[in-house]
Amino acid sequence: MSEQNGEIRIGFYVCHCGHNIANIVDVAAVARYVAGLPHVVVSREYKYMCSDPGQELLRQDIHDHRLNRIVVASCSPLLHEQTFRTATAKAGVNPFYFQMVNIRENVSWVHEDPAEATLKARDLARAAVRRVAAHKALQPKTVSINPDVLVVGGGIAGIHAALTLANAGKKVTLVERAPTIGGHMAMFDKTFPTLDCAACILTPKMSAVKNHPNITLWTYAEVTKVDGFVGNYTVTVKHKPRYVKEDLCVGCLECIDACVYKEAKVPDEFNRGLGKRKPIYIPFPQATPQVVLIDPETCIAVKSGKCKRTCVEKCDRLAIDLDQKESFDEITVGTIILATGFKTFDPKRVSYYGYGRYPNVYISLEAERLINASGPTSGELILRDGRRPKTVGIVHCVGSRDKNTHRWCSRTCCMYSLKLAHLLKEHSGAEVYNFYIDIRAAGKAYEEFYDKLLEENVHFIRGRVAEVTDWAVIPEEEGKLIIRVEDTMIGVVRRIPVDMVVLAVGMEPQSDAQEVRRLFNISCSTEGFFLERHPKLAPVDTFTDGIFIAGACQGPKDIPDSVAQAGAAAAQALMLIDSGEIKLEPNTAYLTEQNCSGCKSCINLCPYHAISYLDDKHRASINEALCKGCGTCVASCPSGAIHQNLFEDEEIYSEIDGLLAERSPESTAV
């Protein structure tokens, strides 16, 4: 019953949204005003339009009043447009005969003067009423979903997402740019608050990834290009040369022993430079895959060719290939999960903490490696200068909660600092001081862990550390690092001499987060983490359909939260895959051929090559399957021959006219 004899019959509904709208906007006045506009048959106000009774009201009116156009003035269309379109369709009216007016985010929440807000709400409503009259019935475009999934990032979030999907029977490609998966978690010694050994709980999952029949694991690889759209992405992956044939290497490590470098001389990335490795190496013993690689910057053979190549000789599987070049693979997937993680704050930015100047100032990840049994000191707490610390100071909030660096709380530092305090004390018997602003221990069994630390006689000094210095004022300070801090509990400036300083560095976006988000066509929030579609209700979705985010790439997160998010992202992907298809906004461009002069102006404007030129007809032609609906060609067509569904010229003109049209006398008397 979409159209009766071409007569346009509009139903208008203004939502109170509880008090959210009605407190500022005089909804009754808006409803009265709209009732007087042309084609409006029904005009109502209602408490919650998105509720079941609200939608039922709509359905009943469509039936009773033979409505064929619906306008709802409520919240943002980004939130509820789909809800009302569905309700409209259920009542038998084409869902695209619906138009939404945003009078909450755009009006009641941002304006304070009720008269102005009401006036604005009326203007917007009038524009929508005019616009909807120009609407056309449309059919949503349906596309099928390729069931294969790409997971980018092989930290705990990526691993968990990949395994979840693979266990559900989906084919997953996991791309990790480091030579091994494991991410930051693989570097940790223990995890808070349970003090599980990080490796013990992570490595089984790493090998599960490697061995899963449904997972293709590509390490030392990066995504370089992403084309397509939800359900149908084409992704190009670059494999960086490891100079070792991954399929031949069995990880016997004999080549490493055979290297012409007898001693390991190169700072080793995994141990944050605290240990050394050779030019041919494996990142750490449990690295997955168990494949060695060669660092071209330090390998003499790769750099100059002048080497005896003892490693090549040693490998009887002929896995070493010093001429290996980068190679590319192209895969097609339907959905993508980004779990690209975070970067630790570089404390050199806060020069007054002395990192890089005083050897005994460490960052937390270095401390993790120092106490790890497989770390560079085999778990012995030996400082860079060879001493064993008797006192340790842990400085919280380094690069967090600070206007000069990052304003946000990194969420994990308090807890890992407590964990490190416990572990450092356990390993060395040292006195441990924590310098904190607040202890944020919000999590299951977190506060209890804090209590436990208090009982362990770890010292807590509340104050933001001013500086770490080696300037000794009294003999007891000689040879120590002095932490200068205002102890806000007692209101004095204190100087605490320590042997070792651990900086609890915060979490920040990966340095290439901006490039990555451009590659995948998603957004970043102000601080540079990937932006979720909705902070509460769609925390793992992005504004690009079919692309999900998980873990610390979305914001600072600890392991349980990252795993939970990874599971959620996998579930979102599964939802798409199992429904088999997705309905897309039918906002594509189309051409009226009789108006086209074949001027070719539009052809090159389309970034998706959706427009081609038909040589025989001398006309342009739009492939609606390729069109993503930006409308750039529509705005450009000098003949007015290209149009856009949902955003027709006529619809936008109606909106402009509606917004600026003369007001009825009633409207000024708010």
Add this chain to the structure above:
Amino acid sequence: MKYLYYPGCSLKSTGRPYDESLRAVFAALGIELTELDDWNCCGATAYASIDENQAFGLAARNLAIAEAAVTDGPPTIVAPCSACFLVLTKTQRYFEDYDHVRDGVTRELAAAGLTYRGHVKVRHPLDILIHDVGLPAIAKLVQHQMKGLHVASYYGCQVVRPFATFDDPLYPTSMDAIMRSLGAETVDWPLKTRCCGGSLSGTIKEAGLRLNQHLLVEALRKGSDLVVTCCPLCQFNLECFQKQINKNYDERISLPIMYFTQLMGLAFGIPEKELGIRRLFIDPLPVIGALKGGVPAHV
């Protein structure tokens, strides 16, 4: 490279060696400094606490003259004295950021028949040397490598705080980098921006002397042969009270305190007469000349 030069009062009195050596070194580097015609007192830090409006007006007069003096490109003032640099920078910032300051300054200047549009850049010689000249150009001019000389760079507070326009506010390194390009070794000491007492030495003497004692003792403890600085007041405090510090606190300090431009000049082979070396109370030449590869005292 051409800049307007704002010496300020110190460089015409106690800080003359700074003025002389800076001009000599900049000339050697091919930088043209034109002294701002008819400049006046920057107001230093004291005036603002008496009358903010007049203080801004006073400092802004220099900016207005500078703006009028340059027709090609944005006018840049080089201000070597830390207090002048701070006050002029602050005036420029506040003029940009605060309507009431802009209006006040405009009114004050109008009374003197001047206008200011806010186009002047205020820069410190260290900034010019690091960012415009560059270390390689400095290294190229060095005739006498300062090999084996241990230099402590002392920045004081005002050149980097609160406006860190060219270096880290708490751990600046620009002067150290210049010293290294002369061949000297720089000592990493934590007090490079710690207080020299400023005018306390003249008011609450005990406090001022203590602060200077800390600096001198720590510089020596870190093995410094001499201290270079970029601030006339710091130089004065650190150099002139050594005798009294020795007497009051039973120290035996005799540490040359010189302007960084003086050491640059010596390294460049500029005659010491042009660098105001003789104006210093503690002669640095013996420690410099004593070093292998250093500069003989007669240069």
Add this chain to the structure above:
Amino acid sequence: MSDKPKVGFYWCASCGGCEESIVDLAEDILGVLDAVDIRLWPVAMDFKRSDVEAMADRELAVTFLNGAIRTSEQEEMARILRRKSGLLIAYGSCAHLGGIPGLANQFPREEILRFVYEQSPTTENTEKIRPLTSAEDQGRKTTLPKFFTMVRSLDQIVEVDYYLPGCPPTPKLLLNAVTAILKGELPPKGSVLAPDTALCDECPRRDSKPVDLQIPEFHRPHQVVIDPALCILSQGVVCMGPATRGGCEAACPAGNMPCTGCSGPTSGVADQGAKILSCLAASSSPKEEDEIRRVLEGIPDPVGTFYRYALPTSILRRKRMPAETPQAHQ
């Protein structure tokens, strides 16, 4: 009196080119003369306003009116002819779109009068005498038409039945129109009697235009030697062809000059200038702000370039001149 349909030709603010274009029919004009009875043609024969006023309503089967409306007399004649004609046809760019005279809508009326009567280099008028709408001399009152504040197209004054586009319309379009009128095979009222596709469709250079055109620089026609075989736009010279209605058989590009837009936009476009602006800006290649500015400076006068014929019928119609109010008297 013959029973052939009576036809009128009339001119308002125009250059006379449209009148000449009728003669351009050459020998075809004889056929036209056989078929119709020309009852009004001031450019060829003397007519008085009273002669027209004396006609019965709709006595003229069809009137071809060329020229824009700039004076009160033109307005009045347009209204009279509307009443006396069965069909009123806006003939040529000026009547259709406002035309070249319409560019005067960028200037205040006073400025125009001052220039023309006082400042133009060829004017000597030390007493600064201006025309008056009425004056008395030796007891006799004479009047002159009022000079309006702005130029208008014909349809901004009276209802127009059809439009013949072009500056001037080509003989072929005129002949087609006359034939259609005589045969009674006219399209819906309000139509432009020319194809509704843009010029490129009939341009001999069409096939030379690359599909991936990105314009790195804009040039004016006198700054470059235009290759006679290649698409003019692809040579960086602004050609209005993509945004201009065809029907002229691309006469200008065929003569190695860019289209300047005299036939106005196609029916899908409200504002010819805005559309070619949109198309050209989108098709130019720079991305950096300064570079964009520099390249687009290659079009020094966007109004004169994009609205050469259609300023009075564009969406804005006239430059905004805030201080001016319409004047009742000259």
Add this chain to the structure above:
Amino acid sequence: MDRQQTSDSSGTWQPKIIAFFCNWCTYTAADLAGVSRMKHDSHFRIIRVMCSGRVDPQFVIDAFARGADGVLIGGCHPGDCHYMEGNYKALRRFHLLSRMLMSMGIEQDRFRLEWISASEGEKVRTVINDMVRRIRALGPLRLPAGLAELDGELKTREEEILHV
């Protein structure tokens, strides 16, 4: 009633700004400003488009001609376009169009293009407040009313003309 004379309840003139916001960035940022309750001037009306590249210069001109005192286009930062390059097309059109508008007597401050990413709710507020302030300083544009006044010079009554 004159559609130009938009006034508030106290009768003083208030500007009307039409804002074309890209769905993916500025429109989302405006939503964020809403969710964050960032209060700002109310004298603008948003039209949502999928991309700043969809904003046909005709829409901008039409808005002015129908009585807008200002037009704002909000798009994604350069390099961030959801459709790769639509914002560059918008930028180039903007430059040419603002020059054209200026020669048609429409002041520069009345037409503005801003890059506002989805996370920049605060920027929505500052841009809108600033634009309203500038347009208040310029006063009403009055295009339709101005033209209507000029049309008063025409004789619409035929009796005045036809002396028959």
